[in-house]
Amino acid sequence: MTERIAAAYDDFGRRWAHGTSPLYEEWSTGIAGDREVLARLAALPAPVRQPNRIFAAARWAGSPLTGYPQWREWLAANWDRVVEVAAVRTTQTNEPARCATLLPQLAAIPGPLALLEVGTAAGLCLFPDRYAYEYTAPDGAHRLGESPVVVPCRIDDAAAVPERLPDVVWRRGIDLAPIDAADPDAIDWLATLVWPGPDHAGRVARLRAAAEIAAADPPGIVRGDLLETLPEVAASAPADATLVIFHSAVLLYLDEDERRRFVELVDEVRAARDGGVVWISNESSGTLPPVDALVTPGLDTDRRFVQSVDGAPVALAGQHGATYEVRPFGAA
Template structure:
């Protein structure tokens, strides 16, 4: 699709969840100047997300402009009038400051609530390996917040509450079969993330970029991000820079061969070309021939739970559907 069509598509996606971005996206789609500015963003990085996050980043940093009055993440009493004239004016006035972000940043959200699905998935795999500590390797971890999964509190309603701390993740279970939720978290031997551009939440610039990627109206996601960022600053995960597919063999080689490994990713694979996805599968399967290895991988579901996110499980021998959950972990349906 053309760039204008991409912004129209994005606007349709925002209906009902972000009135601000819906209005802005439709305005950009009809504006030659803003479309030319958006062309500065490298392909396949989620152009609308990057453009809006770059503007949001500057507003979160305290840049004074009438546009800030439309952002719930910046003001307590946001305007509901048409924000597009102020948005266009902001971009024209701050083009030089926007360009470095447009050219160099990526869409790297950390949907922390997805940990409500990862927790029972890790518990399931822990049971499969007899409770041995797991070496966790996340592909595309961004700021590594999901690697801190066992430092959060989980509220599953009637199914129970687990963990201690200030960052509380809640979800609803939509299945007759209860997920495996042990009294204690599965043990972790090590945790490593591999990312082309890992973000360090201890760095204010990177932390603000994570905030900027969260849509302005999504206060609950902003709240969870603040809590998870505080956790990661106290317990920073090990993040390595590099191509996740290419670096994975070296990372696995550094883990003792008798330690069971769980490789996992949530929203990383869809960004890979098919050739890279094929290489990743080949490397996972090859590694599983010489050691206990499991792989959890998320992707969009195409079954009756369309619009959900499915978490697939490779147990070292075959691929099995493990569970499905709605984007951002708002509910969980356990199917294994």
């Protein structure tokens, strides 16, 4: 058990936090080699001991943002409080900047769109048409939209830069524990889930501004298991709109059978609507084997999602929306 936990923390530090959050990389790799802390983690339920959840719970409880030796002393002295927070708070990273990596695909879909996000948290990614975007491409800067929420994104092909905002006529979300964007405490927790580090400067302010947009016009969010509620919620989408089912870093929390069932459900929804459905997935490699099988062997996917549309990989999307790469897949 402790070896598996050590491997998970080492992977989190070296694969995901490396180069983007030096402090979380140090904490993760420190824990990976710390038998006492690993033993404490092994006593917790699997969802509670996730790195981002433990780290955010520690920060919520007042931990210092210091190197591992000092932080570890604090953690040992405040372990019960950290576990108490982690037991009632969940990992629901709700990064509105991910819309910058969704927009190239959304803008290419004709007609009005009905957006359905699974694992939506506060629904901040349901408003791609309400944000502004600053794409930096090889040919220069491209600005799209006007909004208090401005999302920067580096894109590797000018042809992939979207030229318009989507026409969204319906937006719904599904989540086991929906977050009210108007709840200050809930938004404070989402802000605590933002990683420390220079690459994440601006994310908290952007999150809070996006929460204000969502609070002013709340999307319909259904509380429930996505495997149980997806068909019913999808059936309520307007028939004259293209239904877009999307998610980011959600399916990794399902087991292999549950992931297969989710893909089957998407196919069932598509059949029920006589087509008219687009499925956009942003998940780390290893989550959807049929998608991985279509990715060029040896392609470096660390710190990025493999974005797929209807099961075909189309881009590498930065996990927090900062980058979008289509060239590894041959075309914009």
